[in-house]
Amino acid sequence: MRSFKNIIALCAVSILLFSFSNCGSSQTNSYKLTQNPPFSIDDVFYQDWVAGIKEGGSGTNVHVTFKDFTEDVRVDSIYFRNKIEKAKNSPQAKKQYIGYFKKGTNRDIIMDSDPKKEAKNTPPEPFPFKLADNEAVVSYIQNGVTNYYKITNIRRKEMLAFPQNKAPSDN
Numbered sequence: 001m002r003s004f005k006n007i008i009a010l011c012a013v014s015i016l017l018f019s020f021s022n023c024g025s026s027q028t029n030s031y032k033l034t035q036n037p038p039f040s041i042d043d044v045f046y047q048d049w050v051a052g053i054k055e056g057g058s059g060t061n062v063h064v065t066f067k068d069f070t071e072d073v074r075v076d077s078i079y080f081r082n083k084i085e086k087a088k089n090s091p092q093a094k095k096q097y098i099g100y101f102k103k104g105t106n107r108d109i110i111m112d113s114d115p116k117k118e119a120k121n122t123p124p125e126p127f128p129f130k131l132a133d134n135e136a137v138v139s140y141i142q143n144g145v146t147n148y149y150k151i152t153n154i155r156r157k158e159m160l161a162f163p164q165n166k167a168p169s170d171n
Helices: 002-029
Strands: 039-050 058-069 073-080 083-086 096-102 136-142 145-151 155-161
Touching: 039 136, 058 073, 058 136, 073 096, 083 096
Parallel strands: 039 155
Antiparallel strands: 039 058, 058 096, 073 083, 073 136, 136 145
């Protein structure tokens, strides 16, 4: 009987220690904003766009042009209006990065009468920042550490309306 109590006590202590280890690991994925980033920003703006055809969709592009940043900095993502996109380096400007936010793109969700199939859906992660419509956060990696910098008062450029393509029969 005594060994049974020892096993119960060992299990309780193990569960307690495991729960503390999980608490500490959640602190490593912190989204603390940096006040003094290792770069300066030259220009930043966002621009809504709409395609000339229904299937083309619409969205918003966020452009961030840096004055300078050190070689150990790698721009990673842009957080804007409750969405996250990887920052793409502009082919026209080496120090400009763009986040392409397309409207209407939903993650794949399984809808099925079988609850086991629907259980494969993963709940979306909450957006980590509270931002106004004209604010964004740029994540960057420096020395293997991800950092976050908030950009405020982003100016809005006039919407781009791409022309509709002519159908082949219109030639």
